[in-house]
Each structure stands twice: as C-alpha cells, then as structure tokens.
Amino acid sequence: MKKFIEGSYAMAEAAKLCRPGVIAAYPITPQTHIVENLSQFIADGELDAKSVNVESEHSAASCVLGAQAAGARSFTCSSSQGLILMSEVLFCIAGMRLPVMLVCANRALSAPINIWNDHQDSIAVRDAGWIQLYAENNQEAVDLIIASHKIAEDPKVMLPAMVCVDGFILTHGMEVVDMPDQKDVDNFLPAYDPPYKLDVDNPMSFGLLGTPDVYQETRYAIQKTLEDVLGMIPEVGKEFGDKFGRDSLRLVEEYKTTDAETILVAMGSVCGTIKDVVDREREKGNKVGLLKIVSYRPFPKEVVKSALKSAKHVGIIDKDISLGSDGALYSEIKSLLPSDQKVSGFIAGLGGRDIKLNSVENIIKMAREEENSCKFVDLNKDILWDKFKTI
C-alpha cells in the first residue's frame, strides 16, 4: 500500500515486516526514529518481538550477536560514533557467520562532532565482512531491508547485512513509499531456520580460538561467500522484483550510461540529484550518465568495469575519504580501469554539506577537464586552515 511517510517509519515497518525476534539498539541521531517506531510497534502489540534497551552500541551489537546465535532473527540500527563503537563486534558477527540485520543511518564521524550525513561511518567498517547496500530513496531502503534478509540468511551465505541510508536526507524525509503486504513478505522470506545455533539438545561451541593453522581459511571462506553473493543479488533481486514489482535489489543501477561520454559514479541519496543533472545535461545534448553503486560489499568489479568501459571521462563522487589517500569508491574503481582512461575522484557532501545541482554540474565540468584523484568540491576557502588558504 502506498503511504506518505517518514523514512525512519518506513524502515521500521520494513524491519517489522521481516518479523524479527530480538531488537537491540542504542539511541543516536539520526537513527533514533527507527528504533522508537519499532519500540512503539511492540508496545502496541503490533510486533511480536523482544526489545532490549542496551546501555551502549557495543552491547547492542553484542546482544543481537547472542540472540542470532540462539536462533532468533535479530535487528539493530545505528549511526556514526555508534557504528564505530560497534565495530569490534561487527567483525565478530561476520566472522561467526551470523546473519544479523543492521540499518546504518549514515552520519559523519567526530571530530568535530557533526550529526549530519556522509558515508564515513559505514565506509570505515567496510572490511568487516558484512554485505553493504546503499539506498537512494526510502522505497529502496524498505526494499533492501526486506530483500537482503533473504540473501544474508541463505544457508550458503550466513553473513550479516547492513543497509546504509543517508541520515536525515532519507531517515527524516517524507516520501511516498509502497509498503509491501505482510502476506507477501512472509511468502518471500521464510522463518529464520539457521543451520546451526546454541541448542541444549545439540551442544556446539561458537567463537573458538583460531590459530595460524585455521584463521586464514576463515577469511578465505567469507571472501568466497561474498563472491557468490555477487551472483545471488541479481537472482534474489529478480525474485523480489517479480513479487513486489521493483528492482531495488541489484548490484548497480545504470542511468543513461549506454552512450554516455561522461559517467558519474556515486552511492546513496545524492544519486537522485545526479539523475536530475543528467536529465538537464541530456536536454542540452551532453552525453552524461550515472552509475549508481547499490552493492558496495561485495563490490561488483566486473559489472562496474563493463558499465564504465566506453566512457571518455569518469567522475567518482565520494561522501567519505581515506585521509592521506583518496575517496573509497574512487580507489576501488580507479584500480579497475585502464590507466589511459580519464578517471577523477571528488570528495563532496562531508558532514552534511549539501551537494547541489550546480555542485554536480561543476563535477561534470571538472571530470571533463583535468584528471584529479581527490578533488574537494564546494570548499569554503575563507574558513580553511591558514596554511592551505592559497588553494
């Protein structure tokens, strides 16, 4: 049913439709509305789940780790410092092959403290072994939450999934969202029936000491599984599409790229703005396109390579930076493309700085001109540290 609702409410409803048994989360802006809505569903008897008001994000992640190991589908959500506080546990959840579901309301990292959106938090934990999917809008957020459960919990996968949604821009934005029916979700997503769990009738030990004799193989196994997930995303995406009529679960979205001379690459809500700019440029006769990355982990190298192979100029927009190097998306994609292809990296939208239509227009212009690896967009030179005021 189509509803005009807040993003956080839509995401909480999506989580509810997946019938989690245990929810544990700690409040942090801008994630709070999601967990508040879930708590209200439980308080009103609309969701048969147990909620744990933990005393930190570290315990939130630990609590869902324990609950998932005990055989209950478990959900948590966080942002920014919360996700970073969880990070120790996030690596464990993946290493222990537990398909926990997490929604990350993307927010910048301190210092300086900043509650607004960028992708630094989830990018900082990209190596943890989680599936990471980025939503452009609230419809995609809802769809990705539901669809990614199916992949994560597949007995062949058993890895956790993180759906990344831009803080405030999506979480607090009101949009029309087509909420799936419970009956259809039940039909798509069977009850959680893990191949292993903490069970007094079949005692097993979880989280053993991995010596040099075995540790490397555990990492190899996760890597191989994530490679398999690359193949499963389009398959499950099609199944989801057949049932719900939307192709939200996919590796990438190619927007007007077929004949494009300049292709921008980005993730998340900024893709909406970029599509508007692409349409305007097309009206002016400029062959511009967008490659939207949905699945950042696993990263669809071949698909990205093939989508970008005919572009004269590639401009990659990162709402994150590996300080001392480049943006995360840029680093990954640059290494895939031939050295004579013009590929530029742009850092934009950090700490909630708006990426406006003319920011994107400038990026297109710069991508066509000189090649940059790490060009900051929309810098305010008046407030730069003195040493760099001459930039």
Place this chain on the structure above:
Amino acid sequence: MNKQHLEENYYVCGHTACAGCGQSMAVRIVMNAAGKNTIVTNATGCLEVFSTKAPESAFGVPWIHSLFENAAALASGVETALAYQGKKENINVIAQAGDGGTADIGLQALSGMLERGHDALFVCYDNEAYMNTGIQRSGSTPFNASTTTSPSGKISAGNPRPKKPMVEICAAHHIPYSATSSVANPKDIEIKVKKALKIKGPKYLQIHVPCPLGWRIDSSKTIEVAKLAVSTGLYPLVEYEYGKLAKSRKISSPKPVSEYLKAQGRFRHLLKNEEALAGVQKVADKNIEYYGLK
C-alpha cells in the same frame, strides 16, 4: 578421556590450562552444578583460550565467545532470544569472565545486564590480575600485590589500591543474589550455583581462583592457598540478597595474613616491609568487622 567422563561432565579434560589452574577447577564445578540445560557466554581470557582451540572444545553445553567485554551483553541477547522462543523456563544462561572481563572492561555490560533484569547468572573467576596477557594489574588485584604493571620496587609495595568491591557493586543493583565463593570449597560453589539458578532474574557469583603462574605458587598449592585467603579474612565468602548482606561464612579464629602472603611470590616483598604487611592485615581486619566474619 573415556565415554563416562564425557557423559558425566559438561566441562571435560583435554583442555590446555596450566597445572593447578584454579579457574579451570571452578569452571568444572560450575558447569556440572548447572547441568545439561545451560547455555554459556564467555568473555575473552585464559579460559576461552585454553578450553576452545578450534576445532576442539572442552564444553559439553552450548557455549559462545566473541569478545573481552561483552559476556553479559551476549547473555542478555541469548536470554532474550530464548524468552522470545518460549524456551527460557527450562534453560539456564550463564555468562562467565575473568576479573578483568568483569570488574574492568566488562563492567558496563554487566551493569546493563543486571539493571535490565535478565534471567542470567554472571560468574566471575577472580584470579586477581590479567593472567592471560602476563599478570598485569586489574581492578580486582589486591592491595600491595606485585604484578607486572604494579610491580613492587625500591619505592613501591606493589598495587596501591584495594580490590574493587564487585560483589557490593552488583548487590547495589538490588538484584536477587550476589555472592562470593572460593575454589577452596567446591561444595560451596555447587550450592551457590544451584541456589542462584533457582532464582529468576540477574545473579552474580564471584569465585576466588588462585593462578599458580601469576601468584607464583607451586601448582600443587592452589587449594591450600585459596583456603588461607578465606581463613585470614582476605576473601570473605558472603551472600547478598536484594542488596542486603544475608549471610557470611564465619571464621572462628582468623589466621594472620602473613600465613597467606608468605605462600605467594606476588606478596613476598611484604615480608620484609612491616608497614606494608600491616596494611594488608588492616584489609583483613576490616573485612572481618564489616562482614561479621567472627
């Protein structure tokens, strides 16, 4: 290891604990007292390292470890999942950690588990320092003990602070049961574990477990030294119920603390330092008075 041993014990031999490890002895008593219908969450530490090296495990009940500071949060999750599944009535949840995983890095998660009222027992195996990493001082290290990070020296008598009062900290959450025990008295551990598991809600049990390596004692002296800790008044065996001291084990004629200290390398420097020795005797005297041990 024969079939009978495996069937009768939920923590079996074959692990790689040091000879005379007090913690390992106490774990077997706790596991067997808890029995088959138990799920254990374990903090990182000696116990986890010596009992569950992949692909082997010494545990005969479902057991899970992930990190140092989160045994209580894991237990909170397991207990909640069992409640959701309608299985909690028949299954015990036990979180266990060393004193560092309890009193220091694990304290926040433990307090959360107690405050939220999870039906779980937290067992702290207190060997009074970070033994797994090489005998560093913890919040549970006793006054004037020498560790690698609170060494005695020309101008120091060792750890300058008394033990963190964990049993009181837990009792202050007004939980149904918070108690101490000692590996010197296996029956006492068994009775307290069984008693705790009969009570619904959060429970805390702290067991004194000598570490021959860290305390510099002969591995045959574990029980003897643990007994002296109790009989000198340095390790009072007490039970709190809903925040109030309910019981304490009496010691009719307390032995001087020097009897306990001289048996251990970590206190040897005190035998030549009358003032420091008197300081430890004061700790015992205070315990005897505070807990009414006489």
